[in-house]
Amino acid sequence: MARTLRLPKSFASAADFAAYLKEVDAYGALWNGAPIELPEAFSTKAGGSPLAMPFTLDGFAVGMIGAAIAAMEGWDALQSGRPSACNFRRWMRMGASGAKIIFGVEAFAIDPEARANPNQLCFNEHWSEFDLEQLATALRLAHCAAFGGMSAADDLLLLLQLTHSGRWCVPTWAGGRKPRLMYHHPALNKMFQIGFDDALLLSDDELKQLPAKYAGQHSRRRKQDSKAST
Secondary structure, rough: OOOOOOOHOOOOOOEEEEEEEEHOOOOHHHHHOOOOOOOOOOOOOOOHHHOOOEEOOOOOOEEEOOOOOOOOOOOOOOOOOOOOOOHHHHHHHHHHHOOOEEEOOOOOOOOOHOOOOOOEEOOOEEEEHHHHHHHHHHHHHHHHOOOOOOOHHHHHOOOOEOOOOOHOOOOOOOOOOOOOOOOOHHHHHHHOOOOOOOOEEEOOHHHHHHHHHHHHHHHHHHHHHHHHHH
């Protein structure tokens, strides 16, 4: 009998998930008769669950390996590239979720021209460092408020996804997509209806600047993390 698989977010609790597994197990033929079980202590540190165990990454002690968020951009920042109330709300909700690994948090374009949407967060030398610090602080405070005081975020790993959208660049609402390419790819240009105009190509100087832009944002993020941990 065909069954509809349920999304993980549809389970309100571990007990709810366990009950679903028992229901699925009624169709044992699908699983060669092997029972599907979820131990009661599956998700708890006290129960010895590997998902609830801490781990160390590059010298940083992370609170729990099994609770992580890999977010994407909401495309709801201000057109200046600065965060809006929607960004702050999303970051705070991720902080209050209980996850100890927030990977990516939000796609952050290294340059306004590199955005996939005019309302994507992006770098600006005048305010980005301040904005990211404010967002990270709001996230950490929400985590602390939900999970036991100011030390609760000491083992929270917060990462930022740096991006350049390449052939998908849409930096402004005027004129639609404005691809920036390293080279013309015959199949991809045709597939995505991109012309073969050499004006779309990044110059040698622009290509040489890209690593520095990524590295520059990385160093700023590490400096902010150092501030937050002191």
